[in-house]
């Protein structure tokens with residue numbers, strides 16, 4: 209049997225699927241505290257403030273059980289950034305990012321996602337949701353391959369994962385299509401990822 213070049217080989221797909229199942233179960237067992245979510249949002253706002261004024265920043269509307277970035281939308285919009293949220297196309301296509309502003313109409317999309325009825329823009333910084341991450345910038349998502357396909361087409365955008373410190377694993381199985389993150393914001397620390405280099409834990 210020939211393996212199509214746009215899918216992971218079976219051993220890698222199996223390893224990702226097992227880890228995904230494990231991480232979903234872990235997430236169901238522990239919801240974040242308000243303090244953790246606030247710390248995470250503060251960490252994200254601090255990364256955004258490294259950009260020049262007026263830059264475009266892609267966040268996400270939360271799916272059930274995910275960390276909630278919605279309180280940041282108005283804050284970052286108020287600081288003069290262009291806040292974008294993803295539109296989810298059919299599987300196999302990249303995401304597009306649409307302008308959010310106060311009062312914008314939100315539309316229902318695939319997999320219970322929601323996106324603004326606004327113009328599409330190219331983001332300068334993309335915050336990427338995840339089920340698990342490692343310190344090299346490895347990321348595990350829901351298995352649609354959406355962010356990898358999207359980031360591959362956005363070489364100038366800075367891709368930053370966000371999640372709880374508890375979502376860290378030793379090593380995410382990575383394939384040729386997996387685009388490593390440049391950094392990860394958690395409720396505990398900012399992790400700068402350099403390909404092949406493992407950053408140590410932050411000192412308090």
Ligand SMILES: Nc1nc2c(c(=O)[nH]1)N(C=O)[C@@H](CNc1ccc(C(=O)N[C@@H](CCC(=O)O)C(=O)O)cc1)CN2
Nearest residue numbers: 232268269270271294296319321337349350352354355
């Ligand atoms: N908030 C949010 N928006 C996002 C993503 C995401 O991970 N989180 N995506 C990231 O790529 C894209 C949507 N991709 C998705 C791909 C697959 C499934 C999916 O299979 N969902 C399962 C339930 C998953 C779970 O809750 O454990 C389902 O619908 O059965 C969902 C989203 C774009 N928007």
Ligand SMILES: Nc1ncnc2c1ncn2[C@@H]1O[C@H](COP(=O)(O)OP(=O)(O)OP(=O)(O)O)[C@@H](O)[C@H]1O
Nearest residue numbers: 214215216348349350351352353354355356357385
């Ligand atoms: N740029 C790409 N071109 C072709 N196939 C790709 C590309 N990116 C990812 N894929 C394929 O898509 C499938 C799903 O990828 P993966 O398991 O890494 O998803 P994920 O990153 O967890 O999902 P998501 O980004 O939607 O949260 C894999 O078979 C992978 O090889």
